[in-house]
Amino acid sequence: MADTIQETVNELLTKFKVHRPPVPVDKIAKGLKLQLCSLPAEDEISGAIIRKGDHVIIAVNPAHHINRRRFTIAHELGHYFLHKGLGEHVDEDFRVAWRNADSSKAVNWVEIQANRFAAELLMPTRFLQTDLDSLSNIDKRTVALLTARYVVSPEAMKIRLSQLGILGPF
Numbered sequence: 001m002a003d004t005i006q007e008t009v010n011e012l013l014t015k016f017k018v019h020r021p022p023v024p025v026d027k028i029a030k031g032l033k034l035q036l037c038s039l040p041a042e043d044e045i046s047g048a049i050i051r052k053g054d055h056v057i058i059a060v061n062p063a064h065h066i067n068r069r070r071f072t073i074a075h076e077l078g079h080y081f082l083h084k085g086l087g088e089h090v091d092e093d094f095r096v097a098w099r100n101a102d103s104s105k106a107v108n109w110v111e112i113q114a115n116r117f118a119a120e121l122l123m124p125t126r127f128l129q130t131d132l133d134s135l136s137n138i139d140k141r142t143v144a145l146l147t148a149r150y151v152v153s154p155e156a157m158k159i160r161l162s163q164l165g166i167l168g169p170f
């Protein structure tokens with residue numbers, strides 16, 4: 001099965017000439033003519049996407065750590081590309097939708113897809129593969145190095161490595 005998320009991300013990286021991490025998600029959003037703005041809100045609110053005709057606004061909670069703000073922009077870009085029908089959408093801590101294997105919880109596929117998109121955009125498979133080829137083993141220190149290199153949270157990096165089958169489930 002062709003992976004549309006990976007394809008869309010690869011096209012974006014080519015279009016914006018991104019050849020190495022960190023992926024400049026804010027520049028990509030602006031390059032797509034999306035408006036980025038701050039949304040002062042409670043801590044649970046990560047961000048939002050608002051579509052009004054051709055005008056699209058991505059709002060981000062400015063109080064959050066840079067890693068989380070970058071993930072929020074990437075997540076909203078996921079909604080932008082994958083969920084065209086979404087008019088106004090506020091994200092309240094979508095991190096709970098990370099683990100999609102748990103069918104006992106109400107699974108929100110829209111959020112899971114947006115998170116998958118965000119992970120692929122911030123930690124593109126081919127960038128990671130190149131980096132990992134030059135490493136002999138993956139330990140705590142390597143994860144910390146990758147986290148700094150990709151400007152993502154350690155949690156996001158660990159989940160990503162586990163998705164790629166590099167780290168065991170945790």
Ligand SMILES: [Zn+2]
Nearest residue numbers: 091094111114
């Ligand atoms: Zn969302």
